[in-house]
Amino acid sequence: MTSPQPAETRTRGRSAQTATLAEIAREAGVSAPTVSKVLNGRADVAPATRARVEELLRAHGYRRRRAEATRSPLIDLVFHELESAWAMEVIRGVENVARETGLSVVLSESAGRLTPGRTWADQVAARRPHGVVLVLSGLDQSQRALLTSRSIPFVVMDPAGDPGGDVPSIGATNWQGGLAATRHLIELGHTRIGAISGPTRMMCSRARVDGYRAALETAGLPADPGLVRTGDFHHETGYRQGLELLRRPDRPTAIFAGNDLQALGLYEAARELGLRVPEDLSVVGFDDLPVARWVGPPLTTVRQPLTEMAEAAARLVLDLGRDEGSAAATRVELATSLVVRSSTAAPPVL
Amino acid sequence: MTSPQPAETRTRGRSAQTATLAEIAREAGVSAPTVSKVLNGRADVAPATRARVEELLRAHGYRRRRAEATRSPLIDLVFHELESAWAMEVIRGVENVARETGLSVVLSESAGRLTPGRTWADQVAARRPHGVVLVLSGLDQSQRALLTSRSIPFVVMDPAGDPGGDVPSIGATNWQGGLAATRHLIELGHTRIGAISGPTRMMCSRARVDGYRAALETAGLPADPGLVRTGDFHHETGYRQGLELLRRPDRPTAIFAGNDLQALGLYEAARELGLRVPEDLSVVGFDDLPVARWVGPPLTTVRQPLTEMAEAAARLVLDLGRDEGSAAATRVELATSLVVRSSTAAPPVL
Numbered sequence: 001m002t003s004p005q006p007a008e009t010r011t012r013g014r015s016a017q018t019a020t021l022a023e024i025a026r027e028a029g030v031s032a033p034t035v036s037k038v039l040n041g042r043a044d045v046a047p048a049t050r051a052r053v054e055e056l057l058r059a060h061g062y063r064r065r066r067a068e069a070t071r072s073p074l075i076d077l078v079f080h081e082l083e084s085a086w087a088m089e090v091i092r093g094v095e096n097v098a099r100e101t102g103l104s105v106v107l108s109e110s111a112g113r114l115t116p117g118r119t120w121a122d123q124v125a126a127r128r129p130h131g132v133v134l135v136l137s138g139l140d141q142s143q144r145a146l147l148t149s150r151s152i153p154f155v156v157m158d159p160a161g162d163p164g165g166d167v168p169s170i171g172a173t174n175w176q177g178g179l180a181a182t183r184h185l186i187e188l189g190h191t192r193i194g195a196i197s198g199p200t201r202m203m204c205s206r207a208r209v210d211g212y213r214a215a216l217e218t219a220g221l222p223a224d225p226g227l228v229r230t231g232d233f234h235h236e237t238g239y240r241q242g243l244e245l246l247r248r249p250d251r252p253t254a255i256f257a258g259n260d261l262q263a264l265g266l267y268e269a270a271r272e273l274g275l276r277v278p279e280d281l282s283v284v285g286f287d288d289l290p291v292a293r294w295v296g297p298p299l300t301t302v303r304q305p306l307t308e309m310a311e312a313a314a315r316l317v318l319d320l321g322r323d324e325g326s327a328a329a330t331r332v333e334l335a336t337s338l339v340v341r342s343s344t345a346a347p348p349v350l
Numbered sequence: 351m352t353s354p355q356p357a358e359t360r361t362r363g364r365s366a367q368t369a370t371l372a373e374i375a376r377e378a379g380v381s382a383p384t385v386s387k388v389l390n391g392r393a394d395v396a397p398a399t400r401a402r403v404e405e406l407l408r409a410h411g412y413r414r415r416r417a418e419a420t421r422s423p424l425i426d427l428v429f430h431e432l433e434s435a436w437a438m439e440v441i442r443g444v445e446n447v448a449r450e451t452g453l454s455v456v457l458s459e460s461a462g463r464l465t466p467g468r469t470w471a472d473q474v475a476a477r478r479p480h481g482v483v484l485v486l487s488g489l490d491q492s493q494r495a496l497l498t499s500r501s502i503p504f505v506v507m508d509p510a511g512d513p514g515g516d517v518p519s520i521g522a523t524n525w526q527g528g529l530a531a532t533r534h535l536i537e538l539g540h541t542r543i544g545a546i547s548g549p550t551r552m553m554c555s556r557a558r559v560d561g562y563r564a565a566l567e568t569a570g571l572p573a574d575p576g577l578v579r580t581g582d583f584h585h586e587t588g589y590r591q592g593l594e595l596l597r598r599p600d601r602p603t604a605i606f607a608g609n610d611l612q613a614l615g616l617y618e619a620a621r622e623l624g625l626r627v628p629e630d631l632s633v634v635g636f637d638d639l640p641v642a643r644w645v646g647p648p649l650t651t652v653r654q655p656l657t658e659m660a661e662a663a664a665r666l667v668l669d670l671g672r673d674e675g676s677a678a679a680t681r682v683e684l685a686t687s688l689v690v691r692s693s694t695a696a697p698p699v700l
Contacts (some may be wrong), residue, residue, distance in 0.1 A: 073473065074456070082442050091441075092432050095459055104473055106424070107455045109445055123423065123454060235644055264644040271646050291641050294585050294614040296621050 019060035028053050039064060039150060041126025058145040071321075074129040075314060076106045078120070080136040086287060086306065090135055090157065093310025101318065103130060121146050131317030133157055133310070136202070153320035157313040158204055168320065168330035170313040174204045177302035177336035178211025178256065181284040184300070184338055185254040186219045189346045190282060194227035194245045194252035196238060196262050205233070205258060208286060212256050227252055231262050238265025246273050246281070253347035254282035260289045263299055263343075278345035288339055297342035305334050369410035378403050389414060389500060391476025408495040421671075424479040425664060426456045428470070430486040436637060436656065440485055440507065443660025451668060453480060471496050481667030483507060483660070486552070503670035505680075507663040508554055518670065518680035520663040524554045527652035527686035528561025528606065531634040534650070534688055535604040536569045539696045540632060544577040544595045544602035546588060546612050555583070555608060558636060562606050577602055581612050588615025596623050596631070603697035604632035610639045613649055613693075628695035638689055647692035655684050 021039075025032040030049060037045050038053040045053075056062075077094050079087055091107070098105045106129065108120060121143045124132060132147065132154040139147070139154065144167075147154055156169040185193050195212045198205025209228065216223045229245060231237035238257055245252060246269055257263035263285035267277060275281050277297055285292055285301035292299040312332060371389075375382040380399060387395050388403040395403075406412075427444050429437055441457070448455045456479060458470060471493045474482060482497065482504040489497070489504065494517075497504055506519040535543050545562045548555025559578065566573045579595060581587035588607055595602060596619055607613035613635035617627060625631050627647055635642055635651035642649040662682060 072477070074477075082438065082445060088432065088438050091457065095432060095457065099459070102469075102473075104477070105457045107441065107445065107457045109449070119452075123452075127422070127424075127454070235640075261644075264641075267646060268644065290585075291614075291644075294611075294618065294641075295645055296617060 019056075019062050021062075024053065024056050024060060024062060028056050039125070040128075041122050054142075054146065057149045058142065062149050064149060064151045071128050071130050073103050074106050074127060075103045075317070076108070076124055076127075076129045076132040078132065078134045079107070079109050082109050086289065087135075089289070089306035090310040093307040094133055094314045096307070097311050097314035097318070124152065125150050128152065130321050131155070131314075133313045133317055135310075151321075153317050155313045155317040155320070157309060168316055169332070170309050170316065171204065171331070171333045172304045172309060173333050173336050174207035174304075175211040175214075177286060177304065177338075178208035179215045180211075180336070180338045181256045181286065181302050182212045182215035183219075184340065184344065185256070185282055185284065186215060186221065188254070188282065188344060190252075190254040191221055191347075192224075192227070192250065192252045192254070193221075194229070194255040196229045196231045196241045196245075196255065196258045196266070198231060198233040198258050198262075200230060208256075208258060231258055233259050233261060235261045235265040235268075238262030239268050240265070242266035242269030243272070246270065246275060253280075254284075254344070256284050256286075258286060260285040260287045260292050260299060260301055263301070264291070264295060267295065277343050280348055282344040282347070284344060286336075292339075293341070300341045300344040301339055303337050303339050305336075309334050369406075369412050371412075374403065374406050374410060374412060378406050389475070390478075391472050404492075404496065407499040408492065412499045414499060414501040421478050421480050423453050424456050424477060425453045425667070426458070426474055426477075426479045426482040428482065428484045429457070429459050432459050436639065437485075439639070439656035440660040443657040444483055444664045446657070447661050447664035447668070474502065475500050478502065480671050481505070481664075483663045483667055485660075501671075503667050505663045505667040505670070507659060518666055519682070520659050520666065521554070521681070521683045522654045522659060523683050523686050524557035524654075525561040525564075527636060527654065527688075528558035529565045530561075530686070530688045531606045531636065531652050532562045532565035533569075534690065534694065535606070535632055535634065536565060536571065538604070538632065538694060540602075540604040541571055541697075542574075542577070542600065542602045542604075543571075544579070544605040546579045546581045546591045546595075546605065546608045546616070548581060548583040548608050548612075550580060558606075558608060581608055583609050583611060585611045585615040585618075588612030589618050590615070592616035592619030593622070596620060596625060603630075604634075604694070606634050606636075608636060610635040610637045610642050610649060610651055613651070614641070614645060617645065627693050630698055632694040632697070634694060636686075642689075643691070650691045650694040651689055653687050653689050655686075659684050 021035050022032050025035045030053065034045060034049065035053055038050050075094065075098055094105055125146055129152060132152060134154060134156045136158055138156065156167055158171050182193060195209055197209040200206060213223050227245065229241035231241050238261060242265055245255060255266060257266050263283050266283055270277055270281050277283055285299045286304065288301045288303035292301045312334065316330065371385050372382050375385045380403065384395060384399065385403055388400050425444065425448055444455055475496055479502060482502060484504060484506045486508055488506065506517055508521050532543060545559055547559040550556060563573050577595065579591035581591050588611060592615055595605060605616060607616050613633050616633055620627055620631050627633055635649045636654065638651045638653035642651050662684065666680065
């Protein structure tokens, strides 16, 4: 985690310290305690003053020194949405690290927006956690500046979009996972293999489908665009897109479902059409949620080590907090692995 | 939520205010600021002093006045364990109320013990949340005293044990749910009905099985003790106890599985033995987790409004915090309801 930092980052770090709190105050035409109040997220500052001070903090790349920053024994965990069974695995990972280090976890949800609201950033600034782990959720420029000026480190887990080269992030080898899932189906003898992707705005779902295409191409199989559908990682679209794929006259004999919930929706579509898994249709999921073992038939899936990824993200953000200079570009991808259960078999003899 | 309080509670409330902080300090032989430090969970107090002050606070039933207690914009949510898919529904409910009221949720886990550790209570005292929601997790006497002395209200959701008459709690009508599940099976024509309960130390699982027995007795059916097995609310025991029940020569034609995860384990046991659900075996779950709709066949289950229960618990704890006098006995049970899907049918004709 403590890789050598590029020279560029160190230089930026030094220049950031040139403006002091007193200089910011002078330039803003306010007292130093007022700047301090803004930094501490106190409510008793006029909105216009606050905006002016924030703007100057950002312009000067002001960064609070360690000694000034008294931290609460908290770590913030922010989700894009709490709907998924997925979220629990992540919470458990962050909770494990928090318990080891005597911290408590503050949980919030950006409620369907991909960046948390302005109020959220103010609350974080006010409670001064040791760090922030963002799950499938990015920060805009002003939010990043706000956290940086308070010396609150952050790490993005499994980025939905391109987090930018200098944002530390923890992901999984999504492309490799899509490749492994599809190669498994090819090795079983399938040649018409469909896919249901997650939302295209998420890098992880793009990477999975690209891995699927790479497997087809390297095996010399045609990639039929009609066999690739876009979902949203929920059960419902697995069902709907599954029905469309399976009602085609040239239906696929195997489908890479993008994630486990979509695989369960696909199971339902198959049942409705009287198709048996795996005799008539092979299905591969992605994630390996607990439920993958429990469904009938137990699901072949690509295991994503969600709890370990969350642990790594929490440890990284605490590392960054201990050594402020090391906020260098850090991108870690943990390995995915294929777990073969009972939802995949050789294609039916037609 | 603001029901009239019993006289006893009001009296206790008055006498609690007779000892002041200065008096506690005098009796402990320390300064008033030292007592204040203990109340604020500060680390710079000798352990022996701290213990003496805590003991006196408890003995006098000291309760911090509203004006003294500056609260952080936090609400604490404590789980017995974060394993269950169940937990997500609860987190979502508390998160909903927190968002409405501008609070953030601090999540912790009592890690398999049924009361959270001492360190946890100290951390809560130090961060001064608006309130604490405990899920399937009780507090011991000294923890209760500690929160009470800091005027931090708490509510227990779905108590595992008997929380005591004066602990505010939110539950569901577990007994009614067990009754409704079993009556549904009786109405379909089943006469040999098994049950897999949750752990017997949890009141909710006892109540469900008692409802099951009441349904059998009021229908004039014998309650065969050999058909009732004890699980732990996890998939694995549903599977193991399911195998034992289904291997009996006089196997039941229907089983009330205690919760949804045990029902899924039971599905697996039935598959392994070549029994079809619902043709050979009817299954009823409890909870109505999202997965209940997704499995094959979709599960008939008793819906427990987990998200609404969590919302009610969060609202209650905030109400208690706003009006300190109202910490009267409060026990709310939200209604459960039977959701009939495809895992139940008339018994096989033998």
